[in-house]
Amino acid sequence: MGGLDVPASRGRVFQSLFGATEPPRTIGRYVVGERLGAGGGGVVFEAYDPDLDRTVALKLLRPGLSSDGQRRQMSARLMREARVASHVSHPNVVIIYDVGLHEDGVFVAMERLEGVDLRCWLAQRLRSWAEIRHVFLEAARGLEAVHHAGLVHRDFKPSNVFVTTAGRVCLLDFGLSKVDISRTTMEVMTDQWLASELETTSFSGTLTQTGAVVGTPRYMAPEQHDGAAAGPQADQFAFCATMFEALCGEPAFLGSSLHHLHHAKLERIQPSPPRGRAPRAAWSALRRGMDPDPAARWPSMSALREELEGLGRPRRGRAMASLSVVATIAVAVGLSEAGPEELGEPPVAVAELGTDAPPRDRGELLERQAEEVRRALHDKQFRRVIVLGSEARARAEAAGDDELELELAALVVIARTIVDPPLDVVPAAEAVFFRAAEVGRSGPAAEMASTLVYLHGAMLGESEEALRWAEHARIHLERLEPQSQSIALENNIGVALQGASHFAQARLHFERSIALGLQLGEAPEETATTKVNLASVLHELGEHERASALAQEALAVLERALAPHATELHHALNIVAMGYAISEDWPQVARVLERALETRPDGQFEVRYRTSVLVNLSLAEARAGWHERAASHLDEVLSLLADPRSSSNIKEQAVYELAAVMHELGRPDDAIELLDSVLLDLEAAGPGMTKGLARAHEALARSHIELGHDEAARRSCSAAEALMGVLREDGADADALELRLALRWAALGECEHARPGLARALEDPRPGMDVMVRAELHLARARCGPAGPSIEQARLALAEPLPPTPASEHLRARVEAWIRGERRRRREAKREAR
Secondary structure, eight states, rough: TTTHHHHHHHHHHHHHHSSSSSSSSSTTTEEEEEEEEEEEEEEEEEETTTTEEEEEEEEEOOOOOOOHHHHHHHHHHHHHHHHHHHHOOTTBHHHHHHHHTTTTEEEOOOOOOOOOEHHHHHSSSOOOOOHHHHHHHHHHHHHHHHHHEEEEEEOOGGGEEETTSSSHHHHHHHOOEEETTTOOOOOOOOOOOOOOHHHHHHBOOSSSSSOOOOTTTSSSHHHHHHHHOOOOHHHHHHHHHHHHHHHSOOOSSSSHHHHHHHHHHHHHHHOOHHHTSOHHHHHHHHHHHOHHHHHHHSSHHHHHHHHHTOOSSSOOOOOOTTTOOOOOOOOTTTOOOOOOOOOOSSSSSSSGTTTOOOOHHHHHHHHHHHHHHHOOOOOOHHHHHHHHHHHHHHHHHHHTTTHHHHHHHHHHHHHHHEEEEEEEHEEEHHHHHHHHHHHTOHHHHHHHHHHHHIIIIIOOOOOHHHHHHHHHHHHHHTTOOTTHHHHHHHHHOOOHHHHTTOOHHHHHHHHHHHHHHHHOOHHHHHHHHHHHHEEEEETTTTTTTHHHHHHHHHHHHHHHHHHHTTTTTHHHHHHHHHHHHHOOHHHHHHHHHHTTTTOOOOOHHHHHHHHHHHHHHHHHHHHHHHHHHHHHHHHHHEEEEEHHTTEEEEHHHHHHHHHHHHHHHHHHHHHHHHHHHHHHHHTTOOGGHHHHHHHHHHHHHHHHTTTTTTHHHHHHHHHHHHHHHHHHTTTTOOOOHHHHHHHHHHTTOHHEEEEEEEHHHHHOTTTTTHHHHHHHHHHHHHHHHHTTOOOHHHHHHHHHHOSSSHHHHHHHHHHHHHHHHHHHHHHHHHHHHH
């Protein structure tokens, strides 16, 4: 190292890259510092402005261009960039301070930003839907400001979006911008470009030539490929292509040449977006923004931004108390899940429905097959409905019978909600809804909208999307008499609100559904299903006595009406078990749940239902002192969660309770491993997992506290606290979670953090509080109560009838250790006082 001439080496590197031995020491009044980067026809340096005592970023013409003409052209371009950007004053657009000439070039002084560009920001770690959405909403506001000033950016891409260390998002590099009314075009590029150039290079030629390609090929709109005038819709296309890539991890369009890339955009050849990465409505919004026809895109960046903004409200998975479960829902026409059945042979041979049959015979045969589909649905033979209904629908469509075709399409969708994954059913339900609405058929339109409420609210945990579809359903239901479908709709809305932890509102909709059922003469077993849902919500609201009575009543009705192993019994048994859990009769809880395991849910419901029952059963067995049985069922749950059918929504619902069982069995290390493995999945699933994430972090804190990892526990508590803020803003009922988090803070001795949650729990105590929570609350009040430490309060924790589990032993040890420590502290205080 001793012989290295650093300044000379720096000069040689600079010369090899940019054709100049050294950057100038001063440019105008600016003292030039280190080089920051290059791009858009310029080199950027850090510089100091002594007049205003501030650091700036100074961009100047790239040295080493081969001709005076090129220098003049690039000087004009930089001057234009400064003029364009100076017209825009907005927090999401970089600030231009000054512009001027230097030797044979131009310099632009702009604000110095600390941070990274969007490409680097995305590469730092896997970003959640919420993070990506936030950054792109800020960038969209910047583009709105650009368009409002009458300008078009024309080169929106990751390297032209900057994310500062403070979280501010700025648009950079207006070198390709133009006034919207101009028709400036550039030189057409050939197809001989490598894939790397398609990814990163911004193309522009002279300022006056026609037929120009301007922009970065990977992101630019099809009309820019053609050299046509690029308006604000071109920026919209680039914005959507960039956001699609940010979410997908791969470009929205691929091509080995400019020609192939252009073709992919015109034909809309794109990779399939990963499931669960973002709401489906987000992918739809982005695809519209990437339509090859500018007129078919969003009318403005404002419209696109508002659409994305509307998707930002957090989705919620179903809230679970110590024994809460996934509800069995009545769908659209009041159907519930069925057990497996044989498909058998269609009662009408396909040949009989051929086009050679006379028209009258074709109509009669088609109606016979349609009636068979209806009968199969009534008998809950859902796979048979799908096979027969799909065939009959195709025949009805060929015969031009739109009314029957729509009815059959709706029946097939309803059956698919039971058999197929919800993500596969949603597009089919939406297609039938829009077609029915278009031709004025309110019956199937309302049916599909109500089914979409169920799919989004019950199966996918997307409460906001479910409530949107509820409005569509209401509009069409108003046109129908009698309004029997309103019974199922009110039930499904209640489920969506329950999933969002809006328990009081959910209660109103369940009660409305039950009242409508009685008014319209619905069968008692159908009303019983909604009564079970209502009982579940009443438990959440602390009305345990009424909830238990209602669940027992509904179970009795269902047992009289259904076969012993019918799936509909599953949810009722779980809610009955919840009532026994509130009274801490753990052997009885286990017996009821063992019976729930005998029910036979079909298709997608198998993993979902069996997981919920086994988690709750293992907790009951642990509390009953049957530790080996609990551990066996715990292992079975872990294997179920590894099943490909186990979605992030199922994991979110199960993992917290599963960690609780591990705590009961004295396995905090296993709980930490489980929670860590699931956290990334929950973050990737999007903002719908906010409550699940908060619960997971609280459970992590509990495990770390048991192992003495106080710093890790504090980090988990802080993460849960931040997520709790989101839940409070959304109006979700998260009192139980807030109390548990307060208990964790108290265990860490962080009384300032703990007191608000403890105070709220004392102001509004709910009956039926879990015995372990009661004991921990006594200890927390002993440590952090308003009157100071209280040994008497701590003794109340030891007086609680704790179950025979390792977790109880650990809690007793903590209480006794605190009492000993407090006594010692008091003795020392007395000695010092003497």
